[in-house]
Amino acid sequence: MKIDIHAHVLPGVDHGARDWEMSLKMLAKSARCGVDTIIATPHYLPWKKEDMAETIRELCKEAEKRLQEAYGVSMTIYPGNEAYYSTETVELLKAGKILTMADSRYVLIEFEPQVSYSTLCKAARDLRFHSYLPIFAHVERYQCLENIERLKELKEMGALLQVNVGSFQGGLFDFQSNKVKKWLKKGFIDFVASDMHDMEERPPLSNDRLEWFQTKLDSKYQDKLLYGNAQNIIDGIKE
Numbered sequence: 475m476k477i478d479i480h481a482h483v484l485p486g487v488d489h490g491a492r493d494w495e496m497s498l499k500m501l502a503k504s505a506r507c508g509v510d511t512i513i514a515t516p517h518y519l520p521w522k523k524e525d526m527a528e529t530i531r532e533l534c535k536e537a538e539k540r541l542q543e544a545y546g547v548s549m550t551i552y553p554g555n556e557a558y559y560s561t562e563t564v565e566l567l568k569a570g571k572i573l574t575m576a577d578s579r580y581v582l583i584e585f586e587p588q589v590s591y592s593t594l595c596k597a598a599r600d601l602r603f604h605s606y607l608p609i610f611a612h613v614e615r616y617q618c619l620e621n622i623e624r625l626k627e628l629k630e631m632g633a634l635l636q637v638n639v640g641s642f643q644g645g646l647f648d649f650q651s652n653k654v655k656k657w658l659k660k661g662f663i664d665f666v667a668s669d670m671h672d673m674e675e676r677p678p679l680s681n682d683r684l685e686w687f688q689t690k691l692d693s694k695y696q697d698k699l700l701y702g703n704a705q706n707i708i709d710g711i712k713e
């Protein structure tokens with residue numbers, strides 16, 4: 475089975491699923507690829523100061539129920555957020571305004587693509603200092619990480635690294651796709667996830683998009699990336 479830890483699948487809370495129809499289609503497609511657990515991660519943008527925590531929890535339960543009714547599919551959907559990092563992130567986490575992943579100490583954190591390396595380091599240290607376990611979302615987007623040594627350093631600081639399945643679908647000459655494949659082959663990545671927002675542009679996990687992954691990576695590592703490390707989040711295991 476698979477666990478998708480990065481999903482904008484709840485309707486009406488961010489620019490992911492537009493309505494329940496789209497949300498259920500995304501969940502049903504995920505299930506066809508063997509996903510039986512999802513951590514829903516609506517964006518938390520600090521400048522909006524929205525308090526969505528209770529709504530997210532309720533929508534997770536409702537999504538499970540609606541999916542069962544509409545498609546006869548059982549899936550566990552845990553609450554979470556994808557928090558845009560700011561100097562207030564730790565306070566917002568402590569106040570319960572930003573949700574951790576499945577109520578663990580793991581937190582999904584995103585940055586702007588031009589983020590500086592020093593900000594990434596600060597975020598990793600800051601969150602670890604306060605006993606959170608940061609997962610950096612779609613690390614392939616951050617331009618300051620072109621040097622692979624920096625990935626190693628961030629991991630040593632306690633950051634966990636996630637890439638999007640859509641980021642290694644490019645052809646032979648696609649720079650980003652080659653970079654992500656190299657990182658995966660070297661074993662630097664902790665999670666592969668969909669970051670699904672809809673059915674077309676950023677769709678759910680599917681077997682055709684996992685073909686490279688399934689043929690080129692060691693099966694134990696595949697299992698960690700799409701299941702084992704995510705199960706540690708749900709079980710509350712700290713690495």
Ligand SMILES: [Fe+2]
Pocket residue numbers: 480482556611669
């Ligand atoms: Fe996302």
